[in-house]
Amino acid sequence: MYFDDPGFWRAGAISTIAVMSIVLIMLTIDSLAAITPGGSNVPPYTVVNRHVYYKFVAERGIDVPVIGGPEPLFGKPLDDAAATALINQGKMVIQSRACIDCHTFFGNGAYYAPDLTKAWLDPDWEGWQAVTGADTREGAMVKFLMDPEQYRTWTRTMPNLGITEPEAQAVVAYLKWMAAVDTNGFPPNFNRTEKK
């Protein structure tokens, strides 16, 4: 009986792993092209110069980010190199402060604080402009990040992580870029609430 022979199952294991690994490698090559900045799913870093909003697409049945007209972050248009440097700095702040161990990004991380995937588009920032006295959404975000203990959100307070103004600006740029990534509709219903 073949089934009694470990060699039969060994051959099955080797062939299964080989086929699955080859398929994974092919899909990885395709996926990496799609998620490169400027690829089909991920915007270039210069998206920080544009208006980003959400729109329901009936064919896909989900909300997708739309890149609109000019809306430079902090009123200053950035070229490709400057935008890349800013995004690099933003990611470095996010890693050095271990943001992902309280928050989630694309739903990955820790669950003590809100998901930041579409934080840039959150309607709450309008209220925060009044609280912080900032003129713009990005201004309110910077003030909050630099001194979160002053602007307590609720019973859980974000600790002061010693984020400087340039660092806070880089994080805000990062969040704006991330909001423009096509996440297949995650998190759900975000746009619906914004319209309310």
Next chain:
Amino acid sequence: MYRSQTLALKYFTAAITLFGIMTLAGLVSSYYYINPDFLFGILPFNIAKILHINTLVLWLLMGFMGSIYWFLPGELGRETAGIRVAEILFYVFCAAVAVVALVFIFVQYGGSNEAALWFINQGRKYVEPPRWAALGIVVIMVVFAYNVIGTAIAARKTTGIITVLMIDLIPLILLYLIAFPAISNMSADLFWWWWLVHLWVEATWEVLIGCIMALALMQLLGTSRRIVEAWLYIEVALVLGTGILGLGHHYFWIGTPNYWLTIGGFFSALEPLPLLGMVVHAVYDAGAHHMKTTNRPALYWMMAEAFGNFIGAGVWGFMITLPQINLYAHGTQWTVSHGHFAFWGAYACGIISVLYLVLQRTRNLAVVDSQLWKWSFAALNLGLVLMTGALLVAGFVQAFVERAIGGSTLNAFITAQENPWFVEAMVTRFLLGIIFAAGYVVLVWDFLTLGRRAPVFVATSVAE
């Protein structure tokens, strides 16, 4: 006793110590949900969580290494090759873990520069230890692989189990190299990060524990090598056959193309199959021996491993793996519920089972049985399983209130976190965590005093 087995005992001691620190850090992390002002300004939530999840990874890794160092000489009939280097590295490993933990607790953060990632915190979930420490882990794993492969070469023999183990160690080490880069593009960063996390936890680690359980099963029940090896190959085929593309369930929402919704959903829905196979195997073997064994705690923990792996990793995972559900469940306490149950069932129970087998040998016990292990078995498993129940309730609240109704905004997050069901679930989780911690204390007490207490056991010399 071989030197390799003496080293194994050291690894087990370190593993169980880290298991305790993990439990304590878990209790602290869960208490923040009840009292957010707890240790505010001293130890933020994220540092407590980092300690919780990294000690989890490390104690399991040390448990795996200890198990292999224990079984390897017996399996290949000689001392482990390069044992001297391995012995020295054990102390280096422990010292490095202590230094990293102290840096996390007292330094916590650095500036936004490469130096912070090298020496303080990498800020990527599960691989937060600074790069110097991650490099150290690579060195330790390379030496570990040399120990296994070198022993097989020196012995001029291998077995089916050891061959699987040797092959498994290669991706285990290569995948860990993903711990180093700081890719700015979060989509690409998470894409590769999941190669590390998923293909460790849901592929290479599953194969590793499969090898360890195969070795343990032959010792525990005297199951024939032919049967054990056939099962191991079936498990490897099914785990990797479903798990490699099951990786796709992490690619639903990170910016990757939408074909992953279909591929990830389909293959991860099949992922419980090998785990069900392990349950069938365990029940069949235990039934064939009429549950008779000289080491009841080892047998019960092995059964807990089979069922826990199937229910925690398989069933709990299946619950949230289809994209239609995952859209609402992803990134909520529902995920936490699955994570706790899966790690416990898939790995922790197996290592505890091996520890009872090892103690039976080191203390020359003909029979291992007592009331104490039953108390720890009950407290740990009930505490953990009921904890996952409480987390599931909390996750349901988030899925409905935050995601489906609230629209996933900051305000919706807060509304869900303040929902009475969520609050009660988190208090319940904390209390169950205390029961789990009590179970840990009893477990350690049992380990320390096994065979040394009142004459419950018949102490005789057990032939190798």
